Amino acid sequence: MPSRAIHPALEGIQLVVFDLDGTLIDSVPDLAAAVDSALRDMALPEVGEAAARDWVGNGSRKLVERALQAVGAQDRNLDGAHDIFLHHYRLAPCRATRVYPGVRDALEALAARGVALGLITNKPTAFIAPILACLDLEHYFALTLGGDALSTRKPDPAPLLHLAERLEVAPSACLMVGDSRHDVEAGRRAGFRTLAVPYGYNHGEPVSASEPDVMVESLGELV
The missing domain is CATH 1.10.150.240 (Putative phosphatase; domain 2)
Structure with missing residues (x-):
């Protein structure tokens, strides 16, 4: 049986960087x-x-x-x-926090294709590992970066460029996935392709107004 065609957003992409809150999890x-x-x-x-x-x-x-x-x-x-x-x-950082539908399927499929996965969040670093472990997501990510890890954070592009450099992937071969204008702006300024989901936290504004390169209703569409 032939394998399913790759989503157009992933064409030529070697590294997918995810936001956490509002993108992967409802925290x-x-x-x-x-x-x-x-x-x-x-x-x-x-x-x-x-x-x-x-x-x-x-x-x-x-x-x-x-x-x-x-x-x-x-x-x-x-x-x-x-x-x-x-x-x-x-x-209690993970008492009622839940993974959004489609997220596990997307992470599993991307990992199976050999795409490197990273995570960049403005959440303090100390909370990342416990929450990912609680939700059984930690094994998917090659690198994670919290909001206090560098001197700047999203929407500054520096965290994205830092991750791409650490994983030795050119920005043009990277995709930033998020739920807010800050994710889209950071990705655009870093030279990443950008993909947004509409269900997260964007201060009451539709993230589509930020004009990401791609919009999907669920990350499960990437599978």
């Missing part, structure tokens, strides 16, 4: 729970999961900053509030 339930726990510790009102869903994507410190602004507590010490958030998130 908002656990992030929102940690935010609300931190706010309770500070005697502030909770914000809830729906609000937090529009604030994810620029790193945990920005998430906490947006929560403080939403409850009118922007004068509070942000570093201290962030530390409280991190404490709660460390306690």
Whole structure:
């Protein structure tokens, strides 16, 4: 039986770099729970999961900053509030986090084809390995990079170029897969091909407005 034709987005691609939150996993339930726990510790009102869903994507410190602004507590010490958030998130980073449909099939198929896989997230590095291990995803990635690993993070192209250099793949043979304008911008600035999914976290805006090279409804379409 002939093998299925490769998706056009993957033609000539040797390295696929994925965003994590909103692309591979829905982590908002656990992030929102940690935010609300931190706010309770500070005697502030909770914000809830729906609000937090529009604030994810620029790193945990920005998430906490947006929560403080939403409850009118922007004068509070942000570093201290962030530390409280991190404490709660460390306690349960993967209690309600789930892998999106189609993700496992896509990772398995790409790995079987010999395509190198990387992961770049603005999430702090300390949380990447525990979450990937909890969801049984860690074995797919040759390299992972957190938001605090370099001096800059997405939408700066530096993390993408760093990963491509480490894996010795030319940017023109790389694909950036994400759910937000930051992923598309980072990929474009790095000289990567870009692919976006519409179901993630893009601050309430359609990611299609960022004009990625390719849009798919599910990563399962890449199989």
